[in-house]
Every structure is written in C-alpha cells, then in structure tokens.
Amino acid sequence: MKRESKTKAGFTRRALLKSSAAAAGMAAGTGAITGFPTIWAQNPITLRQFGTGVSNLNAIAEQCKKDIGVTLEMTATDSDAAAQRAVTQPNSYDVADIEYWIAKKVFPAGVMQPMDVKKLKYYDKIVPLFVSGKLTPESTIAQGTAPHTVGFVEKPGDKAFAKAPTQWMTMVPTIYNADTLGIRPDLVGREITTWADIMDPKFKGKTSILNIPSIGIMDAAMIMEAMGNVKYADKGNMTKEEIDKTIDFLIKAKKDGQFRAFWKSFDESVNLMASGEVIIQSMWSPAVAAVRGKGIPCKYQPLKEGYRAWGGGLGLAAHLKGPKLDAAYDYINWYLSGWVGAYLNRQGYYSAAMDTAKNFMSEDEWGFWVEGKPAKGDIVAPDGKVMEKAGAVRDGGSFFERMGKVACWNSVMDEDRYMVRRWNEFIAA
Amino acid sequence: MTAIVSERADAQAQGKAALRLSPAVVSWLQATPLALILGAFLALPILMITVVSFWDYDFAQMHPAFVATNYLETLGSWVTWRTYFNTLKYAAIVWAITLFVGFWVAYFLAFHVRTSTMQMVLFLVCTVPFLTSNIIRMISWIPVLGRNGLVNGTLIEAGLISTPIEWLLYSDFAVVLAMVHLYTLFMVTPIFNTLMRIDRALIEAARDAGATGAQILTNVVIPLAKPGMAIGTIFVVTLVMADFSTVQVMSGGQSASVALMMKNQMSLLQYPAAAANAVVLLVLVLLMVAGILRIVDIRKEL
Numbered sequence: 001m002k003r004e005s006k007t008k009a010g011f012t013r014r015a016l017l018k019s020s021a022a023a024a025g026m027a028a029g030t031g032a033i034t035g036f037p038t039i040w041a042q043n044p045i046t047l048r049q050f051g052t053g054v055s056n057l058n059a060i061a062e063q064c065k066k067d068i069g070v071t072l073e074m075t076a077t078d079s080d081a082a083a084q085r086a087v088t089q090p091n092s093y094d095v096a097d098i099e100y101w102i103a104k105k106v107f108p109a110g111v112m113q114p115m116d117v118k119k120l121k122y123y124d125k126i127v128p129l130f131v132s133g134k135l136t137p138e139s140t141i142a143q144g145t146a147p148h149t150v151g152f153v154e155k156p157g158d159k160a161f162a163k164a165p166t167q168w169m170t171m172v173p174t175i176y177n178a179d180t181l182g183i184r185p186d187l188v189g190r191e192i193t194t195w196a197d198i199m200d201p202k203f204k205g206k207t208s209i210l211n212i213p214s215i216g217i218m219d220a221a222m223i224m225e226a227m228g229n230v231k232y233a234d235k236g237n238m239t240k241e242e243i244d245k246t247i248d249f250l251i252k253a254k255k256d257g258q259f260r261a262f263w264k265s266f267d268e269s270v271n272l273m274a275s276g277e278v279i280i281q282s283m284w285s286p287a288v289a290a291v292r293g294k295g296i297p298c299k300y301q302p303l304k305e306g307y308r309a310w311g312g313g314l315g316l317a318a319h320l321k322g323p324k325l326d327a328a329y330d331y332i333n334w335y336l337s338g339w340v341g342a343y344l345n346r347q348g349y350y351s352a353a354m355d356t357a358k359n360f361m362s363e364d365e366w367g368f369w370v371e372g373k374p375a376k377g378d379i380v381a382p383d384g385k386v387m388e389k390a391g392a393v394r395d396g397g398s399f400f401e402r403m404g405k406v407a408c409w410n411s412v413m414d415e416d417r418y419m420v421r422r423w424n425e426f427i428a429a
Numbered sequence: 430m431t432a433i434v435s436e437r438a439d440a441q442a443q444g445k446a447a448l449r450l451s452p453a454v455v456s457w458l459q460a461t462p463l464a465l466i467l468g469a470f471l472a473l474p475i476l477m478i479t480v481v482s483f484w485d486y487d488f489a490q491m492h493p494a495f496v497a498t499n500y501l502e503t504l505g506s507w508v509t510w511r512t513y514f515n516t517l518k519y520a521a522i523v524w525a526i527t528l529f530v531g532f533w534v535a536y537f538l539a540f541h542v543r544t545s546t547m548q549m550v551l552f553l554v555c556t557v558p559f560l561t562s563n564i565i566r567m568i569s570w571i572p573v574l575g576r577n578g579l580v581n582g583t584l585i586e587a588g589l590i591s592t593p594i595e596w597l598l599y600s601d602f603a604v605v606l607a608m609v610h611l612y613t614l615f616m617v618t619p620i621f622n623t624l625m626r627i628d629r630a631l632i633e634a635a636r637d638a639g640a641t642g643a644q645i646l647t648n649v650v651i652p653l654a655k656p657g658m659a660i661g662t663i664f665v666v667t668l669v670m671a672d673f674s675t676v677q678v679m680s681g682g683q684s685a686s687v688a689l690m691m692k693n694q695m696s697l698l699q700y701p702a703a704a705a706n707a708v709v710l711l712v713l714v715l716l717m718v719a720g721i722l723r724i725v726d727i728r729k730e731l
Binding site for chain 1: 490506507508511512515571572575576577578595598599677680681682683685690693696697698
C-alpha cells in the first residue's frame with residue numbers, strides 16, 4: 001500500500017527535483033506520506049556526510065530529500081582516508097558514515113558526540129548484535145572489534161567506551177554483512193567446507209586473497225586457524241609473534257606459488273574470478289553477484305569456521321548543535337525507518353533495523369534475502385537488473401544462519417603499524 | 430620648473446639607457462618566467478617533500494619534527510632493498526629490449542624507407558597505439574595472456590600444449606612485456622631523430638673507403654646515434670623506475686616496485702615515509718641520469 005503510493009508519486013517528484021527551488025516545497029508535501037516532520041522543508045538544512053562508500057549511495061540522498069527534506073552532501077573515501085579525515089578535519093563533516101573498527105580509532109580523539117538513545121525512535125528495533133553483541137541470547141560473541149564493544153560511552157564527553165549498553169550510543173549501526181570465500185563451483189571440482197581449503201595444493205596458482213592489510217590479515221587468520229597452525233587468543237588483536245607466524249606462513253605460501261594474484265579493488269576480484277584465473281579467493285558479496293551477473297557460476301561459500309563480519313554506522317560530529325543536530329537525529333531516525341534498510345537488504349547487505357525494513361520489502365524479497373527461502377519470482381536489484389532467477393536460494397541461507405556464525409569482526413590491532421609493515425614484506429617477498 | 434622637467438627627462442633617458450645597456454638585467458628578465466614556473470612547480474614541491482620526509486606521523490596526521498626514522502626504516506628494511514633491486518632489474522631488462530627494438534625500428538625508418546613522406550607515414554603508424562590510454566593498452570594484455578586467454582587458447586587448440594602456460598600472465602614476463610610495449614616509442618623517437626641527422630656523405634665515404642655494412646654500422650652509425658640512445662635511455666629508465674600501475678596490474682599484485690611501495694604508504698597515510706622513499710628514489714634516478722650524461726654528451730648533438 002505504502003510502497004505503491006510512493007512509487008506513483010516518485011516520477012513527478014523526480015522531475016520536480018531537477019529544479020532545486022521547487023525541491024524544498026515539494027519535500028514538505030511528501031513528508032506527510034511517511035509521517036516525518038516537515039520543518040526541514042521550510043528551513044532547508046544540509047548535512048555533510050562522508051564515508052567509506054558502501055552506503056554513500058545517491059539513491060539514499062534522493063529519498064532522504066524526498067521524505068524529510070534534508071539535503072545530504074555525500075563524499076566517498078577509502079577507509080584509511082576516512083579515518084584520517086574524521087580526526088584531522090572534524091569541522092568538514094556533520095555525519096560520519098564509518099566502520100566500527102574506524103570508530104575505535106576515531107571516537108577517542110573527541111571529534112564525535114554520542115547519541116541519546118531516547119531520541120532514537122527505532123532504538124528498540126536495532127538488532128541486538130549491535131547492543132549486546134549477541135544475535136540471539138545463545139550466540140557467542142565474535143572476536144575482533146565487535147561493534148557493541150565500541151558502541152556506547154557512559155556519558156557525553158567520555159572518550160573511553162562503556163563495557164555495557166548505556167543511554168549514549170557512539171554510532172547508530174546502518175549496514176553490515178558476513179564475508180567468506182567465493183568459489184567457482186564449476187572449477188573447484190570438490191566440496192569446499194573450510195577456510196583451509198584455499199591452501200589446498202590442488203588449487204596451487206589458482207587462489208587469491210585481498211591486499212588490504214587490515215582485512216587481508218583477518219582472512220589469513222581464519223585460514224591459519226582452520227589449518228590448525230595457530231590458535232589465536234584474539235584474531236582481531238594479535239600479538240607480534242602471532243603476526244609474525246601468520247605473515248611467515250603467507251610468505252611461504254606465496255613462494256610456493258599458491259596464489260595467482262592479490263586484488264585490491266572490487267573489479268579486480270570480479271575479473272579474476274570471471275576469467276577463471278582464480279577459482280577460490282576472498283571476496284565480497286556484491287562481487288559474487290557481479291560474477292553471476294555475467295552468467296558465470298560463482299558461489300559465496302559458507303564455511304564451517306564461520307564468517308568474517310564487518311559493520312558500519314552513522315556517527316555525529318562533535319560540533320553539531322541546535323537545529324542541525326535535530327536534523328541529524330531526524331535523518332538517523334529516517335535511516336532506520338525502513339526504506340534504506342530495504343534498499344540495503346536488496347543489495348545483499350543487512351539493515352540494522354530488520355523489522356522496519358520488512359515493511360518496505362515484498363514477501364518474496366524478504367523470504368529470499370533474509371529468511372533464506374527459495375525465490376518465488378525473479379529477484380531484481382534496485383537498478384532493475386535481475387540478480388537471481390526464480391527458485392534460487394541465497395548462499396549461506398537466512399540472516400540468522402549467516403550473522404549467527406560470525407567468527408570475527410574487522411578490527412584494528414594494537415600492533416597495527418607492525419602488522420602493516422610485515423604485510424608489505426609479504427607483498428614484496 | 431624647467432630644471433625639474435629637464436631633470437626628469439634626464440632620468441628617463443638614463444632609465445632607458447640603463448635598460449638597454451645592462452645585458453645582465455635583460456638576461457635575468459628573460460630567465461624569470463621559466464625560473465618562476467620551475468621554482469613553483471618543481472623546486473618548491475621537491476623542497477617540501479624533503480622537509481616532510483623528516484616529519485613524524487601517526488595513523489591520522491603528520492607532526493612537524495626532525496627525525497631520521499623514516500630514512501632509517503626505509504633503508505634499514507630488506508623489503509626496500511629487494512624492491513629497489515626488483516625495480517632496477519625491470520629497468521635493465523626493459524632498457525635492453527627497448528634499445529634493441531627501438532634502434533632497429535629507427536634504423537629501418539631512417540635508412541631503408543626511401544621517401545620522406547613514407548618515413549613520416551610509417552613514423553605516425555608507430556604512434557597510433559598511443560592514441561589510446563596507456564592503462565587500456567596495458568589491461569588489453571590480460572585477456573590475451575590469461576589462463577583462458579588468446580595465446581593459451583590458440584596453442585591448446587593447435588595441439589601444441591595440453592595445459593595452459595601459467596607464466597604468461599601475473600609474472601615478471603608479463604610486466605616486462607607490457608613495459609616494452611608501452612615504452613619502446615620513447616626509444617624510437619630520439620634515435621630516429623639522430624639517425625636522420627647523420628650526413629649521408631659520411632656513409633658514402635665509409636663505403637668508398639672499403640668499409641663493410643657491419644663496419645659502417647659499428648664505426649659510423651652507432652657512434653653518431655649515441656645521443657639519441659642516451660635520450661631514449663633517460664626516458665625509458667625514468668619511466669620504468671617511477672612506474673607503479675604496470676607492475677601492480679601485470680604482476681597481479683605479486684611483485685613490488687619502488688613507486689608501488691610509495692603508493693601503499695600513501696594509502697596508509699604514511700606520507701613522511703613515502704616522502705623519504707621519494708627522496709631516495711630521486712637521488713638514485715638523478716645519479717643514473719648523471720651517469721648516462723657522463724658517458725654520452727647529448728648537448729653536442731642537440
């Protein structure tokens with residue numbers, strides 16, 4: 001019902017949007033539809049948001065303008081540049097869209113302010129993974145920089161993270177996913193069940209891992225542990241000896257010719273897989289979809305040791321106050337109100353407030369993306385492209401099966417600098 | 430009143446005379462525009478890089494300081510030495526191949542093509558590939574050399590090999606091949622230029638004096654082509670030493686080059702470390718160019 005009225009109105013609205021003068025008045029009209037305050041339409045407010053690109057999507061900015069009249073100016077950077085900018089230019093942004101491990105570096109610098117959960121309309125709807133660290137009461141807490149460990153502070157002005165949930169949230173989670181290995185099921189020729197399979201001599205010269213130190217080391221750790229080489233106390237915060245052991249192992253594997261290449265960007269990983277240069281490698285879920293989009297079989301293989309997860313959220317700059325701060329809260333409340341969540345779920349990521357996103361997805365979409373059920377009809381991407389044919393089942397299954405098996409989160413280690421130096425040695429070796 | 434006027438006229442005359450009479454001032458003025466441009470866009474940035482190379486840094490920012498850590502870490506690590514060695518290896522191999530290929534292409538254009546129109550046409554044909562971006566030219570090798578690429582596909586279908594040749598792509602071979610492809614023209618152009626300036630009478634004289642073709646080549650043509658070779662060498666060596674994209678793409682990220690190392694450091698925001706590396710590379714390349722200029726006096730022929 002709601003969705004229909006939105007799409008119908010969408011066309012004329014988009015046409016109107018072209019004239020920026022009309023945009024403000026028009027947003028006032030649409031605000032009524034979704035029940036959001038319309039004040040930002042009469043008193044136009046622009047929020048400057050920067051972040052790591054996954055969720056810096058123009059579609060979100062357009063819809064935000066439409067629904068609550070707040071203009072979003074988005075800047076996308078890579079994660080290292082995002083960390084730097086957050087700390088060194090705190091006045092250059094209003095909203096930071098960053099990953100949790102970046103927040104662990106950035107928040108203690110005092111450039112962000114925590115959010116009052118009483119003002120967050122959908123706080124209760126946020127997946128408990130980001131509050132208690134447990135998806136279900138039975139789940140175990142994963143290693144690494146788990147979002148809940150950097151999710152709260154005791155009071156505004158605090159720089160140390162709180163041990164348990166409080167009234168003050170550092171970042172509101174927005175987008176997250178569970179990563180694993182991608183494989184070419186037509187070429188591997190056997191069942192892939194563990195992270196250790198990437199080191200199988202049978203796949204010599206046909207494997208790849210990603211060359212982004214902070215993420216690559218985690219994949220390497222999953223592999224090492226699966227092979228039984230090391231038992232890490234905390235994969236997300238290795239000691240120097242653990243780093244040495246891991247990197248030495250990687251160097252040896254590289255010299256033995258186990259790897260075909262190392263990839264740094266999304267498209268490289270897609271091309272390596274699509275061309276058959278590599279048949280098993282670290283991969284991101286949209287890259288798997290892109291390979292399949294070319295008509296080439298590719299699977300995001302669930303593994304028995306579990307997934308490596310990552311998560312991002314929105315944080316507020318310390319300098320925000322008055323109407324801008326109110327607008328930022330409205331924006332975050334809008335973000336969790338469902339439209340964005342549905343948009344992200346449809347791309348294969350997960351929304352932090354699943355219940356609200358459900359209202360904006362069709363039953364079939366919800367069944368395929370979240371419940372792990374076979375698709376009844378074709379599954380269509382937000383850009384209109386068919387992603388999966390009817391009958392397809394999502395790799396790894398349902399939301400609970402996937403996010404319930406997280407072994408570790410992307411993280412920042414205390415021995416970060418040492419790790420990066422050793423990683424560079426691995427690449428140069 | 431009149432005195433003042435005449436004084437002013439005097440001063441004007443003197444001013445004019447001074448302008449006309451001081452060649453030193455004229456020279457300075459003539460040199461100013463270039464000096465300003467080079468100063469602002471070359472000397473100043475290099476100075477800043479040098480200054481920053483002594484700064485300290487953490488994950489987010491640089492701090493003005495005077496520490497030698499960046500140089501000690503750079504020069505004290507075996508990664509740096511291995512990377513420099515690797516880069517020099519590429520430079521040497523690519524230089525030798527481009528010199529050989531470039532010389533013979535230029536020789537053919539200069540001595541075997543009769544009409545100057547045809548020479549220009551053929552020379553322009555050499556530059557045609559350069560109408561596309563060099564990234565595109567480099568990446569086009571991937572589908573050719575890949576495991577399921579054109580070369581392997583053809584060889585397998587012809588029954589010459591049973592399994593694909595693995596070292597064609599993501600190897601040193603691929604890096605060198607792409608570099609030779611990208612940089613040979615930089616060798617052809619200057620050598621062609623010097624060969625065209627060789628007085629044909631010298632060759633006739635040599636022939637009249639009874640020299641064989643090989644003797645003409647080694648005693649007349651090559652010595653006279655040396656300045657062109659030197660200029661081409663400078664182009665190729667500096668291009669290879671500063672390359673990062675070819676090495677990264679063609680080696681599949683498995684090999685390192687000096688510039689790639691710098692790029693990695695910059696993406697991790699370790700600007701001072703990258704600056705120290707840049708200074709070391711600059712010194713090395715300048716030494717190499719100085720060495721080339723010592724062997725061949727290119728000014729003599731320009």
